[in-house]
Amino acid sequence: MNTESEIKVFAGSTGKDFAEKICIYLKSQLGKSRVITFSEGNIYVKVEETVRDKDVYLVQSIGLRPNDEFTEILFWIDAFKRASANSVTVIMPYFSYAKGDKKDEPRVSIRGRVCTECIELAGADRVVTMDLHSPQIQGFFKKPVDHLFALPILCEYINSLKIDDLVVVSPDSGFAKEARKFARYLKLPVAIGDKEREGHDENAKIIEIVGNVKDKNALIVDDFSISGGTLIDLANELKKRGVNRIFACLSHVLLNKDGVTKLENSPIEKLISTDSVYNPYVMDSKKVKVISVAPLFAETISRIHKRESVSPLFNKVPKEVLQIEE
Incomplete structure (x- = not known):
């Protein structure tokens, strides 16, 4: 059976920082590549060391x-397969x-399906990801997908802040189910925003909030934000x-550069997120708290490598994974 010392972790151009944190957890060396x-x-x-008969991550x-990162993933998979990785x-x-x-709507591509098919055709044997925008995306893959959740790690950090009279707020009805999961974990009530999006841009208008929020403290939850528009509009409301x-x-x-600027000037006191995306724009923001989920992915890699079950990590993570301070 394989051991953790044999795990071969490699990083793409924007995955190096995250991969190095994984390697620290696994007590292994990052693979050489260019x-x-x-x-x-x-x-x-280019893979700059042998991977013959190895399980590569x-x-x-x-x-x-x-677009660049997706294309690069395809090239990496092809390179590993041509180098005889197991x-x-x-x-x-x-x-x-x-x-x-x-x-x-008519005449549009289902882009998620196209990407998943390309990843599999390139030769991927398994995918590990976190908090997909739509969980049914897993069904686009024919290969195994381990879908992790940031919720326990984020919630444990929120609990550490000890905020009184807190209510969880979903930005829209589409995220309400996930918001209720946060609320159940934190044992808090829920309020739901009602937003309207007229086009395919990143702008949406908050038109109503369902639930009691007066004289309370609010925790807005969502899976991602690019411009920060919805978060900030909801915060103002x-x-x-x-x-x-x-x-x-x-x-x-x-968040892009403009989004960070908007956040700095908004009523949001603190934005809590993970390091799932390499984002230089948020590094110097005093309002953004980034919590590493690299230990969660490292533990997942370890369990996959040892042929152990990954599902216990979906709802509850080990204490060593809850490294909420960077």
């Missing part, structure tokens, strides 16, 4: 540069194209309705 992006945008990858999110597991903490999960302190909690933080 990525070159030529001036016209062409990507070149490639760490790369599809995040702020989704198996290739893609460790993809965030899958951006999971947002393209349906055909809700909560303030109008008598909320005292406002916090936000995201599984993935994709």
Whole structure:
């Protein structure tokens, strides 16, 4: 049987920091590899050590540069397979194209399905990801998918803040089911925002809030934010309705430079998220608290490698994984 010392973890161009944290947890060395992006945008990858008959774990999110990062993943899988790796597991903490999960109007692509099929055709044997925008995306894969959840780690950090009179707020009815999971874990009430989105842009208008929020503190929960528009609009509406302190909690933080600026000038006191996406824009923000989920993924890799069950990690994580301080 394989041992943890034989685990071969490699990183894509934007997955190195996350992969190094995984290796610290596993007490292993990061695999040697190289990525070159030529001036016209062409990507070149090379595995710089033998992987023959090894089980390889490639760490790369599809995040702020989704097209480049997705293409790079395909090239890495192909390189490992051509180097005779026994198996290739893609460790993809965030899958951006999971947002393209349906055909809700004529003549559009189901982008999530196209991407999953390409990953499998390139040769991936397994995928590990976290908090997909739509859980049914797992059904696009024919290969095994381990779908992890940031909720226990985020909630434990929130509990450590000891905020009184807190209510969990969902930005819309679509996320209400997930918001209730946060509320059950934290033993808190729920309020739900009602938002309206007219186009395919990143702007939505909050038109109502269902639930009692007056004179309470609010925790807005969502899976991700790019522009911060919905979070900040909801925070402003909560303030109008008598909320005292406002916090936000995201599984993935994709805020761009303008989004961080808006956050800094908003009523949101603290935005809590994970390091699932390499995002240099949030690193210097005093309002953003990033909690590492690398130990959660490292423990998952360890269990996969030892042929042990991963499902116990879905709802409750070991204490050693709850490393809420970076």
